[in-house]
Amino acid sequence: MEKPLMAGYMNRSLDVDLSSGRVSELPIDDEDRTLYLGGKGIGTRLLYDHTPAGLDPYDPEMVLIFSTGPLTATRAPQSNRFVVTTKSPLTGAIANSTCGGSFASKLKKAGVDVLLIRGRADHPVYLEITEDDVLVKDAGHLWGKGAEETQELLPKAFGKAVIGPAGENLVRYACIVSDERLAGRTGCGAVMGSKNLKAVIATGRRKVEIMDDATFSKLQTSINKYLRSHPMTGDVLPRLGTANLVNVTAGRNILPVNNFQRGTDRRAVNISGEKLAAEEMEKRTGCINCPIVCGRSVKLKGKITKGPEFETLGLMGANLGNFDLKLVLELNQICDDMGMDSISTGGSIGFATELTQRGLLSSDLSFDRHEGICDLVRDIAHRRGLGDDLADGVKRMSEKYGGKEYAIHVKGLELPSYDPRGCYGQGLEYATTNRGGCHVQGSTMFFEATGPLSIDPLSVRAKPQLVVMQQNLVAAVSSSVFCVFATYAVVPAFVYRLNPQGLVSRIMVQAVLNSGPILTMALKTKAPFKVLWFEKFLSYIFGRRVTLGEFIEIGERVFNMERQYNVREGFTASDDTLPARLLNESTFSGVERGVPLDTMLPRYYRLRGWDPDGMPTEKTLKRLQIRH
Numbered sequence: 001m002e003k004p005l006m007a008g009y010m011n012r013s014l015d016v017d018l019s020s021g022r023v024s025e026l027p028i029d030d031e032d033r034t035l036y037l038g039g040k041g042i043g044t045r046l047l048y049d050h051t052p053a054g055l056d057p058y059d060p061e062m063v064l065i066f067s068t069g070p071l072t073a074t075r076a077p078q079s080n081r082f083v084v085t086t087k088s089p090l091t092g093a094i095a096n097s098t099c100g101g102s103f104a105s106k107l108k109k110a111g112v113d114v115l116l117i118r119g120r121a122d123h124p125v126y127l128e129i130t131e132d133d134v135l136v137k138d139a140g141h142l143w144g145k146g147a148e149e150t151q152e153l154l155p156k157a158f159g160k161a162v163i164g165p166a167g168e169n170l171v172r173y174a175c176i177v178s179d180e181r182l183a184g185r186t187g188c189g190a191v192m193g194s195k196n197l198k199a200v201i202a203t204g205r206r207k208v209e210i211m212d213d214a215t216f217s218k219l220q221t222s223i224n225k226y227l228r229s230h231p232m233t234g235d236v237l238p239r240l241g242t243a244n245l246v247n248v249t250a251g252r253n254i255l256p257v258n259n260f261q262r263g264t265d266r267r268a269v270n271i272s273g274e275k276l277a278a279e280e281m282e283k284r285t286g287c288i289n290c291p292i293v294c295g296r297s298v299k300l301k302g303k304i305t306k307g308p309e310f311e312t313l314g315l316m317g318a319n320l321g322n323f324d325l326k327l328v329l330e331l332n333q334i335c336d337d338m339g340m341d342s343i344s345t346g347g348s349i350g351f352a353t354e355l356t357q358r359g360l361l362s363s364d365l366s367f368d369r370h371e372g373i374c375d376l377v378r379d380i381a382h383r384r385g386l387g388d389d390l391a392d393g394v395k396r397m398s399e400k401y402g403g404k405e406y407a408i409h410v411k412g413l414e415l416p417s418y419d420p421r422g423c424y425g426q427g428l429e430y431a432t433t434n435r436g437g438c439h440v441q442g443s444t445m446f447f448e449a450t451g452p453l454s455i456d457p458l459s460v461r462a463k464p465q466l467v468v469m470q471q472n473l474v475a476a477v478s479s480s481v482f483c484v485f486a487t488y489a490v491v492p493a494f495v496y497r498l499n500p501q502g503l504v505s506r507i508m509v510q511a512v513l514n515s516g517p518i519l520t521m522a523l524k525t526k527a528p529f530k531v532l533w534f535e536k537f538l539s540y541i542f543g544r545r546v547t548l549g550e551f552i553e554i555g556e557r558v559f560n561m562e563r564q565y566n567v568r569e570g571f572t573a574s575d576d577t578l579p580a581r582l583l584n585e586s587t588f589s590g591v592e593r594g595v596p597l598d599t600m601l602p603r604y605y606r607l608r609g610w611d612p613d614g615m616p617t618e619k620t621l622k623r624l625q626i627r628h
């Protein structure tokens with residue numbers, strides 16, 4: 001008897017071997033779909049299952065996995081995204097990154113849930129996927145071109161995921177670009193380049209089956225309305241984009257300045273979201289079916305181009321001592337076109353500048369002068385001169401030149417633009433996040449310093465609980481696949497309206513959430529109710545009840561699966577740490593040390609069900625039904 005198909009999925013995944021040109025069906029059983037959903041979850045499971053321990057990221061047998069989620073190509077807000085998963089050439093740990101653009105929905109409409117690519121083509125190629133065929137085509141005319149021109153040269157009707165010169169030249173933090181959006185972190189673009197794969201394009205018209213379409217539509221309408229009316233997703237993000245955070249972080253003393261030597265600078269206002277909106281913004285841009293529209297276009301040298309996100313303003317701006325907004329716009333455009341992560345690029349240049357400042361590296365870099373910096377970014381993408389060292393990232397540079405105590409990375413991944421010395425929970429999140437120093441796998445800083453709650457940023461109380469809760473939620477969101485910015489709207493609108501910076505919201509939230517026992521209880525509750533909209537969308541698409549407890553447990557499973565992959569690749573508790581500067585030096589007067597990680601980590605391990613060495617116990621793996 002033929003197996004019934006699962007709603008929400010196209011029930012077809014592909015395994016493409018670029019060495020042989022063979023294309024075959026990739027079997028994914030329904031149990032794994034139920035346990036891991038899609039996106040990041042299924043990508044992690046497949047990476048573990050399809051690669052042996054210790055495989056080099058550039059080995060032809062390494063897999064590069066593009067996975068959609070059950071909600072991709074539906075009308076659910078913020079859901080037209082894909083996740084790319086592989087092993088990071090920057091960190092040696094799990095690599096994954098989510099991305100908007102048109103590729104995800106077109107891949108799924110071509111009838112493909114997951115695309116697993118292995119092998120290496122003997123010359124530059126691109127993959128063309130339609131409902132009927134998968135073709136490996138010559139990409140000789142595209143090789144060497146920037147991400148923008150590459151996409152222009154490919155057929156219009158297709159959704160595209162491409163690399164720029166950085167991916168071709170194996171810059172360890174090269175990314176994958178779809179339209180104006182980037183799968184930015186951990187170097188997935190370099191793994192794609194190592195396979196001689198310039199692009200994957202897809203098109204199709206298939207529809208995703210939704211079991212309860214009428215209720216799904218009603219929910220979509222009401223959540224769109226909610227997101228549009230919420231102070232964060234309906235006002236701050238549309239009006240100022242993520243750039244709103246420049247003034248917020250500078251005001252909280254957590255904006256990295258000069259390679260994390262300081263947490264604020266009075267010139268920050270010159271690169272702020274407010275200035276960007278007032279002087280440079282041409283129009284707002286957004287992902288398919290997203291009511292928030294958080295991107296912005298700017299005019300640069302007479303051409304309309306994508307404006308910078310907060311992370312770029314922080315890392316290519318303040319962290320380099322650069323408060324010239326037009327220069328940040330240009331650096332942002334070059335990074336995007338080269339297909340290079342602006343966080344790691346900014347972190348690497350900032351570190352090289354401090355090495356120069358301290359006489360450990362001979363270069364012209366300076367926190368006060370920025371001539372030639374655009375050329376340097378292009379040199380990184382092409383691995384020319386000093387750019388060749390910078391293309392390997394901060395960790396490898398510190399092994400070559402010294403300065404490990406101010407080499408700002410975790411597990412080899414350069415830190416984003418939130419200094420954890422002013423938000424201790426975020427420090428714990430950086431230390432424990434499986435892909436390394438990253439802010440979008442929990443965004444704990446939102447609850448401590450950048451959102452309306454202000455859960456005492458310089459306290460360790462309840463922070464392990466908060467970090468576990470957030471990491472699990474975001475892992476489930478990224479497996480569905482929703483945009484992580486959706487989680488900002490989880491904080492009810494009325495909390496914002498109670499005077500965001502004021503006493504009332506602080507006292508109220510402090511009283512409820514600053515309590516470790518309450519959060520611990522919440523973590524253990526199976527939450528048999530539908531409370532948020534994520535699990536409701538899943539219920540209507542699958543035609544079965546998905547509870548908040550099940551949804552969060554999926555996130556917990558995915559997070560532990562990622563951890564288990566890292567454990568297999570040799571990572572230990574000693575990698576759950578922060579750079580010495582952030583542990584030992586405070587940026588706050590009257591505070592003697594940096595992030596008190598040692599007081600939070602043991603509690604975090606216990607809450608996770610890991611042993612004192614940070615290893616998931618057999619009991620935990622069994623409870624979460626993780627095969628290993």
Ligand code: SF4
Pocket residue numbers: 078079100285286287290291292293294295483484485486
């Ligand atoms: S909030 Fe921004 S990044 Fe997220 S889906 Fe919407 S437009 Fe895309």
